[in-house]
Amino acid sequence: MNSGEKWFGMGARELALQEEAQALATAVADIAAEADALSVIHPGMRDALQKSGLAALMVPAAYGGRNDDVDPLAVCLVREVLMQASSHLDSMFALQGIGSYAITRGGTEEQKARWLPQVASLETLAALALTEEQAGSDLKNVATTLVERDGSLVLTGAKSFISNAGAADFYVTLAKEEAGLSLVLVPADAPGLATAPSPELIAPHVLGEITFDAVELPPSARLGTPGKAMALVLGTLAVFRVSVAGAACGLAAGALTEAGRHARSREQFGRPLLRHGPVAQLLADSWIDVEMARLLTYQAAAAAREDAAAALNRSSMAKVAATEAAGRVVDRCVQVMGRWGLVANSPIERYYRQARPMRLYEGASEVLKLGIARALCDGLG
Numbered sequence: 312m313n314s315g316e317k318w319f320g321m322g323a324r325e326l327a328l329q330e331e332a333q334a335l336a337t338a339v340a341d342i343a344a345e346a347d348a349l350s351v352i353h354p355g356m357r358d359a360l361q362k363s364g365l366a367a368l369m370v371p372a373a374y375g376g377r378n379d380d381v382d383p384l385a386v387c388l389v390r391e392v393l394m395q396a397s398s399h400l401d402s403m404f405a406l407q408g409i410g411s412y413a414i415t416r417g418g419t420e421e422q423k424a425r426w427l428p429q430v431a432s433l434e435t436l437a438a439l440a441l442t443e444e445q446a447g448s449d450l451k452n453v454a455t456t457l458v459e460r461d462g463s464l465v466l467t468g469a470k471s472f473i474s475n476a477g478a479a480d481f482y483v484t485l486a487k488e489e490a491g492l493s494l495v496l497v498p499a500d501a502p503g504l505a506t507a508p509s510p511e512l513i514a515p516h517v518l519g520e521i522t523f524d525a526v527e528l529p530p531s532a533r534l535g536t537p538g539k540a541m542a543l544v545l546g547t548l549a550v551f552r553v554s555v556a557g558a559a560c561g562l563a564a565g566a567l568t569e570a571g572r573h574a575r576s577r578e579q580f581g582r583p584l585l586r587h588g589p590v591a592q593l594l595a596d597s598w599i600d601v602e603m604a605r606l607l608t609y610q611a612a613a614a615a616r617e618d619a620a621a622a623l624n625r626s627s628m629a630k631v632a633a634t635e636a637a638g639r640v641v642d643r644c645v646q647v648m649g650r651w652g653l654v655a656n657s658p659i660e661r662y663y664r665q666a667r668p669m670r671l672y673e674g675a676s677e678v679l680k681l682g683i684a685r686a687l688c689d690g691l692g
């Protein structure tokens with residue numbers, strides 16, 4: 312169940328990148344369980360990711376990145392490999408792009424030059440702060456306010472369940488003002504900004520709550536046009552949503568490797584579990600799920616590489632298909648492994664817990680399906 316296979320849009324460069332990601336995954340194998348149990352940054356994991364140079368995939372070459380522009384297919388295939396090794400590692404890698412892409416697309420030259428090279432080299436950790444107590448799937452409910460006062464911008468409110476909060480060096484933050492929803496770039500050391508840990512999740516994640524107590528920012532902190540934040544937010548999702556699908560494929564494939572090895576080696580009733588029909592069916596159904604998810608994921612990633620905005624609907628389909636498939640696969644794999652599937656912090660048990668949040672963040676399945684159904688009907692003419 313290795314991810315070392317060739318998919319849509321993959322040539323020699325992508326295969327080399329896959330090997331590079333695999334080398335990092337192998338290098339962190341000994342610290343993966345420890346890091347995945349943390350809700351603060353694991354220094355050894357950060358060090359390994361920094362040394363790998365892979366975070367440079369998350370910004371354009373003009374600002375220290377690897378490619379002319381951020382390549383959704385490259386991000387997707389790296390996440391497939393990293394998630395199989397460690398959700399902590401996958402998240403740290405992904406957040407460098409998710410948290411900085413609005414700067415790449417909507418930032419001024421000064422903002423890009425100030426932040427992006429440090430994001431690429433992982434000297435700086437990025438975060439994207441959209442969610443609030445009353446604003447989850449429905450971001451129109453954002454209550455954090457941005458007000459112009461005496462030549463400054465004043466940010467007041469609170470964000471909740473923000474990845475990297477407490478560890479990030481800046482927060483790309485969604486707030487409402489008269490013109491509508493806007494984005495601002497808030498340095499973590501801005502006076503009036505405070506963070507606290509979010510509730511511990513079933514699958515630990517570097518996650519925090521942020522409060523902005525009349526944080527004063529210069530007008531140059533704006534990202535993009537006032538009131539037009541959703542264009543930048545959608546631009547970010549267009550590039551990165553399909554990479555959640557990539558990570559889900561990696562997780563499912565990792566779980567299936569564990570279960571397949573177990574089914575081959577453990578005997579009951581005088582023969583390996585694999586030779587008992589119902590167990591074989593669980594494994595076969597899971598492999599089919601993984602392959603279907605990969606086909607849709609890499610097709611969407613290849614389309615997103617050509618035109619991310621035009622491929623957003625396909626990326627949503629891939630995200631729903633792959634994360635829902637990962638949930639089914641990992642559940643079957645636990646079943647195949649019997650009592651060993653339940654041992655806390657074993658690879659299979661970690662996969663089981665880590666699969667669950669993927670169906671909620673970056674677009675919950677039900678919400679994405681609304682958009683998919685709308686696109687279907689719009690396309691009927």
Ligand SMILES: Cc1cc2nc3c(=O)[nH]c(=O)nc-3n(C[C@H](O)[C@H](O)[C@H](O)COP(=O)(O)OP(=O)(O)OC[C@H]3O[C@@H](n4cnc5c(N)ncnc54)[C@H](O)[C@@H]3O)c2cc1C
Pocket residue numbers: 439440441442446447448449471472473474475516518668671672673674675676677678681
């Ligand atoms: C591990 C993790 C990391 C996160 N990181 C970040 C981050 O870095 N930045 C950030 O801003 N946020 C982050 N979030 C928050 C995440 O984006 C939200 O959890 C997500 O948007 C869903 O919002 P909610 O949890 O409030 O659920 P709700 O929006 O309350 O939805 C609850 C349920 O209702 C369903 N639902 C909602 N509306 C509809 C509808 N119209 N039709 C049908 N069904 C609907 C949903 O599908 C879901 O099943 C993170 C969350 C987690 C778990």
